[in-house]
Amino acid sequence: MQELWEGLVQAVKLVVSLDPEVVEISVRSLYVSAAAILIAAAICIPIGGLINFHDFRGKRVLINVIQTFYSLPTVVVGLFVFLFVSRSGPLGGINLLFTPGAIIVGQVILIMPILTGMTISALSGVDRSIRDTALGAGATNSQAIWTIIREARFAVAGAMILGFGRAISEVGAAMMLGGNIRGYTRVLTTAISLYTQEGEIALSLALGIILIGIATVISVAVNILLQRY
Amino acid sequence: MAFLKLVNLEQRVGDKSLLKNINLEIAKGEFFVVIGPTGSGKTTLLRLIDLLDSPYSGDIYFNGMNATALKGERIDIRRKMAIVFQKPVVFNGTVFENIAYPLKMRGLKSREIRPPVNSLLDAIGLSGYGKRKARTLSGGEAQRVALARAVISDPELLLLDEPTANLDPLSVKLIEEMVKEFNKSKGVTVVMATHDMQQGQRLASRAGVLMQGELVQVGNTSAIFRSPDSARVAGFVGMQNVYRGRIVASDGGIARVQVDESVIEVVSELEVGKTVDVFVRPEDIVLSLSGSDSSARNKLPGVITAIHITGPLSMVIVDCGIVLEVMVTIKSVEEMGLRIGMNIFCSFKAAAVKVLPVK
Numbered sequence A: 001m002q003e004l005w006e007g008l009v010q011a012v013k014l015v016v017s018l019d020p021e022v023v024e025i026s027v028r029s030l031y032v033s034a035a036a037i038l039i040a041a042a043i044c045i046p047i048g049g050l051i052n053f054h055d056f057r058g059k060r061v062l063i064n065v066i067q068t069f070y071s072l073p074t075v076v077v078g079l080f081v082f083l084f085v086s087r088s089g090p091l092g093g094i095n096l097l098f099t100p101g102a103i104i105v106g107q108v109i110l111i112m113p114i115l116t117g118m119t120i121s122a123l124s125g126v127d128r129s130i131r132d133t134a135l136g137a138g139a140t141n142s143q144a145i146w147t148i149i150r151e152a153r154f155a156v157a158g159a160m161i162l163g164f165g166r167a168i169s170e171v172g173a174a175m176m177l178g179g180n181i182r183g184y185t186r187v188l189t190t191a192i193s194l195y196t197q198e199g200e201i202a203l204s205l206a207l208g209i210i211l212i213g214i215a216t217v218i219s220v221a222v223n224i225l226l227q228r229y
Numbered sequence B: 001m002a003f004l005k006l007v008n009l010e011q012r013v014g015d016k017s018l019l020k021n022i023n024l025e026i027a028k029g030e031f032f033v034v035i036g037p038t039g040s041g042k043t044t045l046l047r048l049i050d051l052l053d054s055p056y057s058g059d060i061y062f063n064g065m066n067a068t069a070l071k072g073e074r075i076d077i078r079r080k081m082a083i084v085f086q087k088p089v090v091f092n093g094t095v096f097e098n099i100a101y102p103l104k105m106r107g108l109k110s111r112e113i114r115p116p117v118n119s120l121l122d123a124i125g126l127s128g129y130g131k132r133k134a135r136t137l138s139g140g141e142a143q144r145v146a147l148a149r150a151v152i153s154d155p156e157l158l159l160l161d162e163p164t165a166n167l168d169p170l171s172v173k174l175i176e177e178m179v180k181e182f183n184k185s186k187g188v189t190v191v192m193a194t195h196d197m198q199q200g201q202r203l204a205s206r207a208g209v210l211m212q213g214e215l216v217q218v219g220n221t222s223a224i225f226r227s228p229d230s231a232r233v234a235g236f237v238g239m240q241n242v243y244r245g246r247i248v249a250s251d252g253g254i255a256r257v258q259v260d261e262s263v264i265e266v267v268s269e270l271e272v273g274k275t276v277d278v279f280v281r282p283e284d285i286v287l288s289l290s291g292s293d294s295s296a297r298n299k300l301p302g303v304i305t306a307i308h309i310t311g312p313l314s315m316v317i318v319d320c321g322i323v324l325e326v327m328v329t330i331k332s333v334e335e336m337g338l339r340i341g342m343n344i345f346c347s348f349k350a351a352a353v354k355v356l357p358v359k
Helices: A004-015 A019-055 A058-069 A074-083 A099-122 A128-136 A140-153 A153-171 A170-176 A188-198 A201-228 B041-051 B075-079 B095-105 B112-123 B139-151 B168-186 B196-203 B221-226 B231-236 B330-336
Strands: B006-014 B016-026 B030-037 B058-063 B081-084 B159-160 B189-194 B206-211 B214-220 B243-252 B256-258 B262-267 B273-280 B286-288 B298-310 B313-319 B324-328 B343-348 B353-357
Touching: A004 A201, A019 A058, A019 A099, A019 A140, A019 A153, A019 A188, A019 A201, A019 B313, A058 A099, A074 A099, A074 A170, A099 A153, A099 A170, A128 A140, A128 B081, A140 A153, A153 A188, A153 A201, A170 A188, A170 B313, A188 A201, A188 B058, B006 B041, B016 B041, B016 B214, B030 B196, B030 B256, B041 B159, B041 B189, B081 B139, B095 B112, B112 B139, B159 B168, B168 B189, B168 B196, B189 B196, B189 B353, B196 B221, B206 B221, B206 B231, B214 B221, B214 B231, B231 B243, B231 B273, B231 B353, B243 B262, B256 B273, B262 B298, B262 B353, B298 B324, B313 B330
Parallel strands: B030 B189, B030 B206, B081 B159, B159 B189
Antiparallel strands: B006 B016, B006 B058, B206 B214, B243 B256, B243 B273, B256 B262, B273 B353, B286 B343, B298 B313, B298 B343, B313 B324
């Protein structure tokens, strides 16, 4: 108990004094996961739109499969990408393994199902009358689709924030693909994992507080957005 | 050449036929109403005209151009039309953005968009509401925004699908006046669906009665109102008093029709023995206490069974052997001291009775 309390006090000091290592790790975490969510959004929102606005055989099954992958284990994604980008893998030549880029790739794959699935449900939640109104007001088909995506913007933004939350809090892919290299690929989660093993409880707690802080900000933001929607 | 021409239009959902045998011509600048009860296919028809849906079969011509045969240019035709739906639809944005939407879709610049939007905001009585979130508007206000959004693109054809159903009276009046003005001053062709015969008469010169997916009667609104050509239409246009009977005597253009135990005199050349439907409009029947103060040929004694007050008018139900619905003013109800159970005479002229032979 004593240890926890001392650790907590020291952790607050580290956060408040903007300890260089804490700041560096936090910024990297934010940057990696932000990049992942932006790339995933650029891929998944159009894919979600395509799936939602087209009727085809097996659409329901596809959506079910996508939803099943919401809970894709992070270590499985890590392993999968590892096999591709390791030196002997098919993409070994691009030297991606143990770089921040590798973590981004892993996180993109991890959050793609959530983002795609939630984009589909956000768009299908927009009333049909919106599409009719858009077309009736002289919108082309693509303008109408864009209008519907805009209508669902808060729900889509909510999906993005959720995806970001999943990316920044995962440890499996970051560890396996980034390698937890100090000053290069060390992010909040991998750092907490390592420092805890090394007995650096205060540092771990400080990083943990920051991670929880980020998670809190995310959850509040989601709630505000969903209420407004 | 008709501005809008529908030829053998048919629409289906699965095996179910929603519209069939729709043949209609509407002239440029005309105000046409499609009247029919709920579920008769009015919305389906307007959606076809607006090219939102494709018909099962049949063709739609705009200015002689067959729109159903076109693929790519449908957007060009659609951009000459505008539609207002029954349920007010606004985009999740400001009132200004909503009204500006069609101009934005047509690639206009913001400085070209601002003046027309502002003048329309004034026209719909919502000046100063531009920055307001459209979703926070009341139903009536939202529908006014929807109308402004429809007319801002200067459409040649304005389609209105029961735009005033379930709205507050102020919004109904404003929308009706705006649409009428738009039709008159700009010569915009208007096709409006409504289930309200009175509204149809107020606004339009010509109407089509749509029943169970078929246009059963097309003509002047007053003609449809005054002389519906089937019992179905009569019932719909507010001829509550519809009875089936048989002509039992005929003399000099006046025929006597036996309906149950009662006999009604009508103006008709039909021969004795024919089965007919007779209609009497509720406002063509006069109530009197003695029955002696009227020159009308039909004077039926009866008992008042119900009095329904609707605004300034009352519907009095009188059982004369046949049940008659009689429309009177509230004032007469009070002056004559009408109450349930009272004995009264129902008088109406033979000429006020519409007679249709039953095939």
